[in-house]
Amino acid sequence: MGVIRKTASPEVKAIIELVFIIFENGIRSVTTIIGFYLTIKFVKISKGRISKFRLISFASFSISFIFLYLILPFILRFTDFYVALMPFPWASLPFQAPITGAHLTVSLTKILDWNGVVITLWVFYIYQLIVLIGTIFLGRRWHCSMLCTFVGAHAEAFGEALPLIPHNKQRPRSKVIRPRIRTILFLFQILMIIICLALMVTWGIFFFTGAVTIPVRILINIERIKYLVFELYLMIFFMLFLGARSYCYYCPAGTLLGVIGRIVGQQITTGLTKCNSCGLCNDVCKMSIDIMNKAKTGEPVKTINCVGCGVCVETCPTGNLQFTTIFLTKYHSRKARSLLKTDCRQKT
Template identity: 35%
Template sequence: MNSRAGTVKQLKTAVWMYLILGFLIAGLNVGLKPMLGILQGERITLIYELFETIGRTAFVLYGGILMFKLYSKRHIYRRKSIAGFMVMMSLLFVLLPVMTGYYEFVYAFMPFPWSTYPLQLLYDGHFLHSNVGAAFGGRGAEVMLTVYVAFQVLVYGAVAIKGRRIFCSMICPYGGCHAETFSEALPLVLHFDKGRDKVNQTLKLFLLTLKMFLITANMLLILLWIIALAGASFINVDILRTFELVKYLSLELMLFLALYLFLNGRGYCYYCPAGTMLSFWGLLFGHGIETNHSECVSCASCNKQCEMNINIMKSAQKGRKIQSSLCVECGHCIDACPTKTLQLKGYRKEHDQVKNED
């Protein structure tokens, strides 16, 4: 077995471990915890929180190290994405929880409208079935609302300046971090050659339809929570929380992990409500992939690297800017382009590095 094959095998083993532990621990937290006493339930919650923070970060770091072995320094965008995720996960999900003693930051570090997190905290200090208000000496709701608002301002401000890449391909603690650090090991079960046909069109249509459903459901939940905050007595918040929990567990956890088996790490990105909102926000500021910096030779290297199944080459042949709501601006296509005709707006330095390393 050659060195590359051995590294990929190590990465696949790590992904399998992540999936098995993820399903097992999430199942214990949701299925077994309600049947246990308070003390045992708190222990299950602690295990779940440690896995979601320190455990997931450990997998990101390990996967990132292996991916660095697989991709040389000329893959500027890919390596910077991996490094960004490794640093951000270490800061936000290891250092911050250890320093504060609070391990449920993940919900505050997802952009609006991923969940109704801030509205639930405003209502009674709880999010789903977690008593956030009890943290930080009884000031948990106030503290986490401040964290949430500050994060939204920073993310949306950064996306306005640098595009969607800054979050979806360098910070995202949900899907993006594993998409980049597990990339070469996926899919785990099926095998396909890289290329635009790697995503079945029926599956793609299903995921895009699911995206519309999630966006609609999230906006409806937001509206209902606003009505509840206004004092409407006919709104049953327990039903709202149960619906959001079921939605999260089925579509944003179980399906997300299942897509690792037969698609790729960006499966969730096809239908992520937050990513879609950031995409439209970035497009308002003219962000996208420029395709006219040299001549396209129609080699299709860009299409082969695109996990979002965008026909980059077709746009490059016409010198037309790529502004797709699916594009996570990972830069893999830019790394792969032999003539360096592709460039992300606002990333001239990285583009020049790619050219110099070629």
């Protein structure tokens, strides 16, 4: 959009911007919400169970779209508002925002006055806080399976139908990616973290000291290439041919949230009933996590890659699995104790 705003004639700019806004803010939101409805229908038709959590997740994603892409941009008259809704270390927005011409702020400073930029920065910091606090309680589930409108929402809305070509002919619904491709995605993950951290440090040095470690024009181009190549085009390609969550394998924000998730005890508890080795949990996991092998021995599944979607939990025919964190474990045991007390009181 920044390129269009600089080079096209005013009439062409207006038309392209209008089409972009209708697609990005309107069509994308509406089709994703329809996708949630179809997923619920599809799972029910194929005799599956839709858990309470998945309904909450779909409702949360839908509210995020309606509020952040439709209502808030309309009230603030700023449709590119979603640049403020990216958790660290995805975006270097706070350092770029006041610099005229920087990648993210091409849209900010030309559309908004200084107050508008300050409001956007406040929204950015408040969003970081909301993401952090929620992750401490609910693990990576909070952002990756309830709030993320970049990939998370689309993956849960359309993930049943992706990838376009099944990975496994014997088990066509399996989402498990081959080990070699996972290794490639893991290398991408390391690369993305290095690029994002380096960009944040470089923008930060420039912002705080005015020192130019990389000329700003080159920095802006690196940001643009990172976004277009790794975060947009490659993400769409991987999504269609590897699976709906393939970007989540190497997303730098998701990786950080996964690490925080591990610190707050995020895990899939197994051994609640008996595992019959049907392999359905492995088939549905869009992050290719080997749940079955742990379930057979009753060990918990602890990995930073789990996005907390809960699909394995609702798919297990024997009810053997549960998603939990330290907070959720305490919450559930307190609830169980109070139910037991009420039960005892009623009997006496």
